[in-house]
C-alpha cells in the first residue's frame with residue numbers, strides 16, 4: 086500500500102529531525118515522506134523460520150529500489166507483536182515507543198541504507 090512517515094508518527098520533533106529530516110538536503114525537508122507499507126505478510130506455517138520471510142523482504146526492498154520507480158525512501162509496517170523480532174532482524178526500526186504496549190507497532194526501513202548514493 087502507499088503510505089507515509091510523518092513527524093506526527095514519531096516520538097518527538099528531535100527524533101524526527103535526527104532520523105528523517107536532517108538526513109536529507111535542506112531543500113528536501115518536509116513534515117512527511119512517501120513510503121510503501123507492507124500489509125499481511127505471511128509464510129505458511131510449515132515453512133516459517135527457514136529464511137523465506139527474509140528472502141521475500143530482500144526481494145521487496147530490491148523491487149522498490151530498482152530504478153527507484155516508486156519514488157520513495159521508506160518501507161513501513163504495522164508489525165504484529167509476534168513478528169517484531171523478524172522485522173528487527175531485517176533492519177526495521179521503531180518509529181515511536183508510544184505503541185510499545187499495543188498489539189501492533191509501527192516500524193520502518195530506510196532504503197537509503199542500501200544505496201551508496203543516498204540522495205533518493
Ligand SMILES: CC(C)(COP(=O)(O)OP(=O)(O)OC[C@H]1O[C@@H](n2cnc3c(N)ncnc32)[C@H](O)[C@@H]1OP(=O)(O)O)[C@@H](O)C(=O)NCCC(=O)NCCS
Pocket residue numbers: 125126127128129132133134135136137138139140162163164165167168170171172174
Ligand atoms: C513473520 C514471518 C513473515 C517471518 O517469516 P519467516 O520465513 O518465518 O522468517 P525468517 O525465517 O526469514 O526469519 C528471519 C529472522 O527472524 C526471526 N524470526 C522470525 N519469526 C520470528 C518469531 N515469530 N519470533 C522470533 N523470531 C522470529 C528468525 O529467528 C530469524 O532470525 P535469525 O536470522 O537470528 O535466525 C512469518 O513467521 C509469519 O508468517 N508469521 C505469521 C504472520 C505474521 O505475523 N506476519 C507479520 C505481519 S505484520
